[in-house]
Amino acid sequence: MGRIGIPLERVPDEALLAGLMTGDPEIAVAFVRRFQRRVFGVAIAVVGDVQLAEDIAQQTFERACRHAQVYDPRRGSVPTWLAAIAHNLAIDAVRARKTTPVDPADLENMMETITDTPERHALSTETAVELRRAVGTLPREQARALVMAGIYGMTAQQVADFEEIPLGTAKTRIRTAMGKVRASLAARQVDHD
Amino acid sequence: MTDNSGFSCEQLREIGAELALGVLPAEDRAGVMDHLEHCPACREYVHELTATSDALLDLVPGSEPPVGFEDRVIDRLGLSSVRRPRRRVQWRRFALAAAAAAAGLALGGGGWVLGASVGRPAPVAPIVSPVQPHLLTAQLAHAGQSFGQVYLYTGSSPWLYMAVDADGHSGTVRCQLQRADGSIVKVGSFTLNDDGYGSWGGPYLAGTSPVTGVRLLNADGSLLASATFNQSYG
Ligand SMILES: [Zn+2]
Numbered sequence: 001m002g003r004i005g006i007p008l009e010r011v012p013d014e015a016l017l018a019g020l021m022t023g024d025p026e027i028a029v030a031f032v033r034r035f036q037r038r039v040f041g042v043a044i045a046v047v048g049d050v051q052l053a054e055d056i057a058q059q060t061f062e063r064a065c066r067h068a069q070v071y072d073p074r075r076g077s078v079p080t081w082l083a084a085i086a087h088n089l090a091i092d093a094v095r096a097r098k099t100t101p102v103d104p105a106d107l108e109n110m111m112e113t114i115t116d117t118p119e120r121h122a123l124s125t126e127t128a129v130e131l132r133r134a135v136g137t138l139p140r141e142q143a144r145a146l147v148m149a150g151i152y153g154m155t156a157q158q159v160a161d162f163e164e165i166p167l168g169t170a171k172t173r174i175r176t177a178m179g180k181v182r183a184s185l186a187a188r189q190v191d192h193d
Numbered sequence: 194m195t196d197n198s199g200f201s202c203e204q205l206r207e208i209g210a211e212l213a214l215g216v217l218p219a220e221d222r223a224g225v226m227d228h229l230e231h232c233p234a235c236r237e238y239v240h241e242l243t244a245t246s247d248a249l250l251d252l253v254p255g256s257e258p259p260v261g262f263e264d265r266v267i268d269r270l271g272l273s274s275v276r277r278p279r280r281r282v283q284w285r286r287f288a289l290a291a292a293a294a295a296a297g298l299a300l301g302g303g304g305w306v307l308g309a310s311v312g313r314p315a316p317v318a319p320i321v322s323p324v325q326p327h328l329l330t331a332q333l334a335h336a337g338q339s340f341g342q343v344y345l346y347t348g349s350s351p352w353l354y355m356a357v358d359a360d361g362h363s364g365t366v367r368c369q370l371q372r373a374d375g376s377i378v379k380v381g382s383f384t385l386n387d388d389g390y391g392s393w394g395g396p397y398l399a400g401t402s403p404v405t406g407v408r409l410l411n412a413d414g415s416l417l418a419s420a421t422f423n424q425s426y427g
Pocket residue numbers: 194201202203205228232234235236
């Protein structure tokens with residue numbers, strides 16, 4: 001046929017998302033392959049159950065297809081957008097189950113993972129490195145509150161119950177931690193502009 | 194600033210983090226949206242916190258889904274064309290309707306706007322699979338200068354996508370397709386931001402004559418850049 005093409009791996013994330021909207025199975029497969037680890041990783045971290053996590057990951061791709069046209073690159077990368085969708089669905093699922101928000105052992109593992117040295121992680125963009133450093137230098141109780149709220153979707157009241165601290169203290173920890181992390185990311189952006 | 198409901202900026206700063214993290218109980222959210230609608234400063238504050246909250250998820254490690262996940266997703270999307278051709282048709286109708294609706298809403302130009310990119314076009318990933326005969330790429334250039342990259346998908350539901358980096362240009366640009374029979378057709382328009390960055394993608398009609406090039410025009414009709422697909426296909 002004399003055609004010259006390129007591999008789908010060379011297409012930027014946003015182009016793949018644009019192609020996804022045409023309903024082409026080949027593009028859909030490439031899209032799922034590229035992002036499934038990211039999406040399933042978030043789902044399994046939050047719900048801790050393989051079957052439920054898979055269902056959430058499937059729903060995430062379904063939503064991505066439906067809402068591809070509202071994706072706005074100014075608000076974040078495609079993987080960040082997908083992770084946020086998966087996270088919302090996972091939090092909803094956990095809340096619907098009304099089970100204990102997080103197993104203490106899982107929380108400890110997650111604390112270790114996210115404050116770990118960047119060298120061990122595939123995802124070591126500058127932002128991720130800075131973020132890891134920022135969370136790692138927070139007082140332990142603030143970092144825990146941030147992970148409980150930000151990753152496990154626990155309300156301030158749930159954090160308070162879990163840590164056996166007053167509600168006001170839990171709220172302060174979440175707010176202070178978020179404030180510090182936001183400031184460190186903002187400082188990094190100023191450095192680079 | 195205190196709005197009609199008596200909700201102040203100070204109160205918002207108290208709960209902004211919980212709001213951005215999505216863990217603020219519904220009963221505490223009363224007045225928040227109202228305030229945000231009228232207070233740009235707090236809106237920006239919550240926007241930054243939301244970006245921080247999203248970034249936190251980047252620290253969660255990736256994890257391989259169970260075997261067969263990919264097939265099950267494709268099946269769920271109704272795209273398992275080999276096994277269920279009927280469902281694929283339904284999906285495609287839906288997808289095109291969605292695209293059309295978005296196009297009508299956003300620009301009425303036969304495409305959908307993916308927004309203006311804030312950064313340079315994403316770096317190209319290493320080659321790990323065989324080439325796709327339907328997927329072509331070419332550089333957008335003018336007078337020996339590169340202005341970005343175009344991707345052209347010439348499969349059964351063709352689309353194109355481009356990432357433009359045209360320093361010194363901004364505003365609306367128009368995109369045209371050139372076909373082998375010499376015809377030129379407009380496929381859409383989009384906006385370059387103040388830094389000259391922009392990305393846009395949309396479907397185009399397959400037509401009977403293969404696409405040989407893409408032209409990008411300034412608002413005044415002058416040529417900004419063009420790309421040529423110098424191989425024959427179709
Ligand atoms: Zn305000």
